[in-house]
Amino acid sequence: ESISKQATEIWISKIQVNKPAVLRRAEQIQARRPVKKEWQAAWLLKAVTCIDLTTLSGDDTASNIQRLCYKAKYPIREDLLKALNMHDKGITTAAVCVYPARVCDAVRALKAAGCDIPVASVATGFPAAQTHLKTRLEEIRLAVEDGATEIDVVINRTLVLTGQWKALYDEIRQFRKACGEAHLKTILATGELGSLTNVYKASMIAMMAGSDFIKTSTGKETVNATFPVAIVMLRAIRDFFWKTGNKVGFKPAGGIRSAKDSLVWLSLIKEELGDEWMKPELFRIGASTLLADIERQIYHHVTGRYAAYHDLPMS
C-alpha cells in the first residue's frame, strides 16, 4: 500500500524511546515467566516449528545443505517425538535459510526428502548492503527464479543514519516489487542503527513499505538479537497493527543458542503481542545450533538423562 509523505513524517517525527526504561523491562522479562515440566517440552516443540534453520558460511556446499534440509524435515529424533506423542503432528522447522547461490541445492534436497517447507534466501548484498541498488534488486530476482519462496533483505543503514526515511521507504518498496509473490523479510541490522529510536523508526518504515516480517539482525554484526531491541520492534509491530490492522511478523536472528533463550523469546512475544503471534506465520527464530540444544532438552525431558553430543543426529 502507499503511504503519503506527510503521514510518514508525522508517524516518524513524534517517536520517543527511552533506553534505560527499555533495558529495565528487558531484564524483567527474562525472569518473570518461567515455564517448567511438560509445558516446557510443549513450548520447546513450538519453538522448533518456528525455527528458520540457517547456514550462511563461506564454506557451504551441496553436502552440508543436504544434511541441513534433512534435519529441517526431521528436527527431533523419531523416538523422542513418539514418547511425547507428537510424532504424527508434522513437526518440522519453519524454513531453511541459505545464501542465494545455494538456493538450487536446497530446493533439490528438500524435494528429495519429500518436504514442502519453504526455502528462504538472503539477498541485497547480505550482510552489509553496500552494493549498488541495481545488483541488489537483481539478486532478489535471481533467488526467486531459483525457487526461493521467502527473501530476507537487508536495509541500507546509510539511509537510516543520514535520516533519509523517504528514500529508505522507496528502496524497500522496490524490494517488495522484485519479490513478487515471495514472502519479504526486512532485516534492520539493529546493531548498526545507533539508537533505539532509530530502530523503531526503521521498523515502522519497513512495515509501511510492505514487509511481511521484520528481522532484528543479519547475525554477522557485533550485537545481534537482544531483548531491548526486540521490545522496541515488537512495540512498533503492535502500533502498526493498531493503526492499519495488518499483522507483521517478527524474526530475531543471531546469538540465540540455548533452549532457555528460545523460551524467553516465546514468552516475550506472548507478553507484548499476544497468542496470535506465536505461530510460524508470524514468528520465526533464525538459528542453527539452537536446534541441537532444544533436542537435548527434549531428550532430558523424555529420558531424565543428559545426552552426549553423539547421541543425537547432526544437522
Add this chain to the structure above:
Amino acid sequence: MRTGVIGLILSPTFPFLDMMWRICPALAVGCTVVVLVPPASPTPLLLAQLAGELGPFPGILNVISGPASLGPVLAAQPGVQKVAFCGAIEEGRALRRTLAGWVPELGLALGAESLLLLTEVADVDSAVEGIVDAAWSDRSPGGLRLLIQEAVWDETMRRLQERMGRLRCGHGLDGAVDMGARGAAARDLAQRYVSEAQSQGAQVFQAGSEPSDSPFFPPTLVSDLPPASPCTQAEVPWPLVVASPFRTAKEALAVANGTPRGGSASVWSERLGQALELAYGLQVGTVWINAHGLRDPAVPMGGCKESGSSWHGGQDGLYEYLRPSGTPAWIPYLSKTLNYDAFGLALPSTLPAGPETGPAPPYGLFVGGRFQAPGARSSRPIRDSQGSLQGYVAEGGAKDIRGAVEAAHQAAPGWMSQSPAARAALLWALAAALQRREPNLVSRLERHGVELKVAKAEVELSVKRLRAWGARVQAQGCALQVAELRGPVLRLREPLGVLAIVCPDEWPLLAFVSLLAPALAHGNTVVLVPSGACPIPALEVCQEMATLLPAGLVNVVTGDRDHLTRCLALHQDIQALWYFGSAQGSQFVEWASAGNLKPVWVNRGCPRAWDQEAEGAGPELGRRAARTKALWLPMGD
C-alpha cells in the same frame, strides 16, 4: 553520637524490606532496636531469633508481636529514646497526638501513595511499564496517582488497558506471577474506594474479574474522577491507579502539589529541560526521571507534608538515629494534666502600666516589611530588670499570625529563587547593620539586666553568626554514587517554606539571630516570636531589616507567647515549627503538629547554651532548616 534504644512500630502491611531499611542503620550506628510487629507476621520473629544467636550481644534486636495499641506502652518504657513509625497517615497522626510530651522523639514515615507525571514527549510504552512497576506489582508500596498530558491521553489509556490484560494475579511466591494478595483489609479498602469512585461518576476499568470471595483484587484503573470529589482527596489504595488529565506543565505541577501527601513521584519526559523543571517543582521527597520505584541504600528516601519527615537510606537516614554529641539523654516531661483545648486560648489581659505613657510610642508588629499596628489594637508593657517601664510592644493575636504567615508565603517564591550569593550578600549586609547598631543594642540588653561585658559579647557573637551563616550559604546538593544505576542521583537540599520560630527567653538577641540566620540562609521565610521578657533588641533588628530585606521575608510578632504558639502550631500552612519555651508549650506544640504533621523542634523546657558553638551554631541547625530531595537521573540512549 548515637541515640540509644529505638522502638520501631510497623503497620500491618509493611514490607520486609522496609523493616530492614530501618533496623540496619539503627544497628549500624550502635543503637539497639525493639520492633513491634502485627501478630500476623512471623518473619521478624525469625529475624530476632537469628539476631539472638549472635554471640556476645544477644539483645540488640528484639521483636514483640502485638497490636498497634502497644505503641504508647513501648514509648513509655524508660530508655526508649526514639520511636519510628511507618504506616497509614491517620494512625501516624493519632500516634503523634498520643506521644506528645513523652520522652521518645517521634519519626513518622506515612502513606504509600506515589505520583506519576506523563508528558506528551515521553516514551509512552516505557511509562506504561513504569505504571505497572509503581502500582501493579508486589514491590509497589501503594496506589498511584497518574497525571497524563491531554495530548497523549487516548494513546496512554489504550496501552494501559492492553497491558493490564497481561498482568497475572496469583500466589505471591510464584515467580511467574505479577501480583499477589495483601490481606482482607487491603482488599476491602480498595473495594470501598472503587465503589465510592463509581458513585461519584468515575469510569473504572478492570482487566479481569475476580469472584467476590477471592482474596485477590484485580489491577484497576480509575479515570474521569472529578477533581473536587472526596475520592481525589483521599489516598489511593493499592492496587488502584487514578488517572487525571492536565494541559500544561504548569498545571501539572499545581495538580500534583495540590494534595497533602508528598512521598515520591516520577516524571516521564524525553526533554531534559522540562523533566528537570518538573522534578525541581514537585513537593515530594523522591523524584525519578523516566523511571519509577528505584531504591538504593545510599540514597535517602522520605517525604514532606503529610508523608512525615523521617528518612531512611543515605546520610539522612543515619541522622535519624543520631543526636549531637554532648546533649544529655531526654528526660520525661509529660504533663498529664495539660488541657490541649485550653492551652493558650485566652489572652491574659494586661493592665496599663500606670500614669506615665512610656518613653516612646509602642512598637508595632513587624509584618510584611514594615511595622504595623496589631489587630487587637493593644500593647503590652516591657519592664527592665529594675521593674521600671522600658517600652510597649504590640499584643499580637490570631489574626496577626495569619497575616504574618500570608506575608511570608508571598515572599517565599522570590526568596527561594534567589541565588546563594544574593542570600549571602543580604545576610552580610544585615550583619554590618547590626554592627552599626551595637551601642543601641548593648544599652537595651544592659537595661534588661545583662552585664556590660556579656552584652557586648552577645552583640558581637550575633554579628559573627550572621556572617558565618552567610558564608555557609551555597547551592546545597551533591551527586551520590549508586551501585546499579547508570547515571547520577542528586541529593538536593530545598527550603522548607515558611518556618515559624518561637525564640527562647535566655540570650534574647543571640538566640533570635542564631535561629534566624540558618533559616534565612537555607531559603526559608520566617515568622518569629521573640523572647517574652526582652523583645526589644529583636525589634531593633527589625528596624534594620525593614530597609535591607525584601518585604515579608522576616515577620516578627510579639504578644502572649502561649497564645501565639497555639496559633502557630495549629496553622495548617506552616511547614515547620521550632519552639524554645516551656515544657508545657513543647508538649502542646508536639500535640498540635499532628494537624498537618509539620516537623517540630522543641526544647522541652530545657535552656540551651546559645553562646556555645555546638548548640548555637552547630550543623544541627543547618540540617533542620532545609529538607532533602533525591533526584534520580538514569541515563542512556
